[in-house]
Amino acid sequence: xxxxxxxxxxxxxxxxxxxxxxxxxxxxxxxxxxxxxxxxxxxxxxxxxxxxxxxxxxxxxxxxxxxxxxxxxxxxxxxxxxxxxxxxxxxxxxxxxxxxxxxxxxxxxxxxxxxxxxxxxxxxxxxxxxxxxxxxxxxxxxxxxxxxxxxxxxxxxxxxxxxxxxxxxxxxxxxxxxxxxxxxxxxxxxxxxxxxxxxxxxxxxxxxxxxxxxxxxxxxxxxxxxxxxxxxxxxxxxxxxxxxxxxxxxxxxxxxxxxxxxxxxxxxxxxxxxxxxxxxxxxxxxxxxxxxxxxxxxxxxxxxxxxxxxxxxxxxxxxxxxxxxxxxxxxxxxxxxxxxxxxxxxxxxxxxxxxxxxxxxxxxxxxxxxxxxxxxxxxxxxxxxxxxxxxxxxxxxxxxxxxxxxxxxxxxxxxxxxxxxxxxxxxxxxxxxxxxxxxxxxxxxxxxxxxxxxxxxxxxxxxxxxxxxxxxxxxxxxx
Numbered sequence: 001x002x003x004x005x006x007x008x009x010x011x012x013x014x015x016x017x018x019x020x021x022x023x024x025x026x027x028x029x030x031x032x033x034x035x036x037x038x039x040x041x042x043x044x045x046x047x048x049x050x051x052x053x054x055x056x057x058x059x060x061x062x063x064x065x066x067x068x069x070x071x072x073x074x075x076x077x078x079x080x081x082x083x084x085x086x087x088x089x090x091x092x093x094x095x096x097x098x099x100x101x102x103x104x105x106x107x108x109x110x111x112x113x114x115x116x117x118x119x120x121x122x123x124x125x126x127x128x129x130x131x132x133x134x135x136x137x138x139x140x141x142x143x144x145x146x147x148x149x150x151x152x153x154x155x156x157x158x159x160x161x162x163x164x165x166x167x168x169x170x171x172x173x174x175x176x177x178x179x180x181x182x183x184x185x186x187x188x189x190x191x192x193x194x195x196x197x198x199x200x201x202x203x204x205x206x207x208x209x210x211x212x213x214x215x216x217x218x219x220x221x222x223x224x225x226x227x228x229x230x231x232x233x234x235x236x237x238x239x240x241x242x243x244x245x246x247x248x249x250x251x252x253x254x255x256x257x258x259x260x261x262x263x264x265x266x267x268x269x270x271x272x273x274x275x276x277x278x279x280x281x282x283x284x285x286x287x288x289x290x291x292x293x294x295x296x297x298x299x300x301x302x303x304x305x306x307x308x309x310x311x312x313x314x315x316x317x318x319x320x321x322x323x324x325x326x327x328x329x330x331x332x333x334x335x336x337x338x339x340x341x342x343x344x345x346x347x348x349x350x351x352x353x354x355x356x357x358x359x360x361x362x363x364x365x366x367x368x369x370x371x372x373x374x375x376x377x378x379x380x381x382x383x384x385x386x387x388x389x390x391x392x393x394x395x396x397x398x399x400x401x402x403x404x405x406x407x408x409x410x411x412x413x414x415x416x417x418x419x420x421x422x423x424x425x426x427x428x429x430x431x432x433x434x435x436x437x438x439x440x441x442x443x444x445x446x447x448x449x450x451x452x453x454x455x456x457x458x459x460x461x462x463x464x465x466x467x468x469x470x471x472x473x474x475x476x477x478x479x
Contacts, residue, residue: 015195019187027180034172035165042164043134046156050136051121054154057091058140061101061150069142069150071101087157090128096148104128107153110137116149131157197221201229213240261295264288320360322403322475323394324351329369330392333377337390341382344373348393348406355396358403358475360451368447369405371440372471376409381466401476408460408470419457448473 063069071093092103108126116139126135137153201221215233218226271284330346337344349356373392382388388410395404414422423445448455453475460468 015191016188019191020184023180023183023187027176030176031173035169038165038168038172039161041168042161046161047123047134047136050123050134050154050156053089053091054121054136054138054152057093057154058138058150058152061093061140061142061152063142068099069095069101069148071150073102086159086163088131090133090155092151092153094151096142096150098151101150103153107155108135109151116151118149126155128155133157134161197225201225213237213243264292264295316361317359318362319357320362320365321351321356322358322365322405323349323353323356323396325362325366326369326392326394326405327351329366329373333370333373336374337377340377340380340388341384342377342380342388342390343382344377344390344392346392349396353396355398355401355403356394358451364447364450368444368473369407371444372405372407372473375440375444376407376411376469376471379469380409380411403475405473405475406470408468410460410468411466413459413467413469414457422457423455444471444473451475 057071057073060073061069061071090104090107092105092107093101094109095101106129108128110122110124118139118141121136121138124135124137126133133155134157135153135155137151140150140152142148142150197220201216204216213236215236216229218229218233221229267284267287271281271288326348327346330344334344369392373390376390380388380390390407390409393404393406393408395406397403423441425439425442445455453473455471455473457469457471460470
């Protein structure tokens with residue numbers, strides 16, 4: 001149970017609740033326990049006085065020779081016994097056969113099932129004439145055989161006991177009424193001082209400029225806050241890298257779009273020049289069409305790369321048949337391959353074969369395969385007399401839990417020095433006149449990374465000219 005309720009959780013309030021709630025709940029329990037202890041302490045000296053009185057009266061019970069028990073209480077002793085400013089004292093003496101000898105006739109007796117114990121003073125709480133009393137009683141043996149015992153009882157009301165217990169309570173509890181608020185205040189101050197480093201950390205963060213992404217000082221905060229600061233620093237580093245990547249990407253994208261846009265503007269100017277005939281106008285329109293296609297392709301690739309990079313946070317996974325996806329991409333790419341006289345085909349595992357299933361996003365996987373196939377078609381020289389060859393292949397090893405996607409071509413290949421560079425955005429291998437944006441392979445690498453796959457490239461036909469290139473994407477098969 002919380003004493004302080006808030007709409008929004010506060011660390012200060014949360015700790016304060018857990019510190020003060022037990023304190024305030026235990027305080028009434030402490031009062032009750034103190035009252036019980038005080039009652040016990042206050043009763044002990046008065047119980048000893050009752051025991052002394054009942055033993056003194058027991059000594060006055062005598063049995064003359066062959067006569068009934070007698071009890072003679074001198075009048076001065078009777079007056080002393082009853083003399084008390086606060087409490088009333090009662091007594092009763094009964095003979096061996098239960099006959100009344102002295103004191104109060106209607107005084108309550110011990111429980112009937114209680115066994116008399118000779119010579120031992122016993123205590124009990126009872127009620128007499130509507131008053132709570134404390135009773136001390138003793139059984140006195142009247143004969144040697146122990147067949148007859150007299151009962152002597154002395155009772156006292158509890159006023160002095162209550163007064164003494166109240167004084168003890170006051171002496172113990174009154175200081176607590178001062179200590180408790182002081183303890184609450186000290187807890188408040190200590191807690192405020194304890195979380196002050198958090199406020200200082202907040203002030204340092206708020207004082208930063210928007211472009212300041214430098215790490216926070218972990219040594220300037222308590223050990224308990226250091227993991228949080230470390231996590232924030234990690235976030236700042238990742239944010240810094242992300243911003244740097246975005247800036248570099250935007251600069252490269254602007255540079256890549258500048259060329260087709262400039263070509264569009266130049267061709268438009270040429271089409272509008274004076275003296276241009278229909279043939280020149282047609283050529284300009286053809287150039288404008290090619291430039292627009294190139295710009296559209298570049299924009300589509302940029303969007304595909306952005307989609308691949310941003311989909312990693314909440315990637316929707318499902319069971320995918322890699323062989324089926326690859327065959328669909330090859331089938332869709334056949335018209336473009338025929339246009340360039342490229343022999344495009346599929347080889348490898350059939351759809352539904354063991355080991356071809358994996359957990360992935362089918363849209364992104366098809367985008368990755370399409371970029372690999374398009375890249376191979378673009379960079380494979382081909383003609384009607386000497387057609388180029390592009391092959392997509394899926395290899396599955398259900399026992400080794402390995403699934404491979406391979407796309408190879410008969411093109412000029414990629415020099416070993418450039419094999420890492422081709423995965424950088426907008427990088428294009430030197431010495432080629434293929435039309436492209438330089439974004440296909442970065443898209444492939446990003447999608448492979450999101451599916452926990454690795455990608456490698458090597459010569460498809462070692463020792464031959466041209467050597468060609470083979471891209472291999474290695475998945476961990478879960479099918």
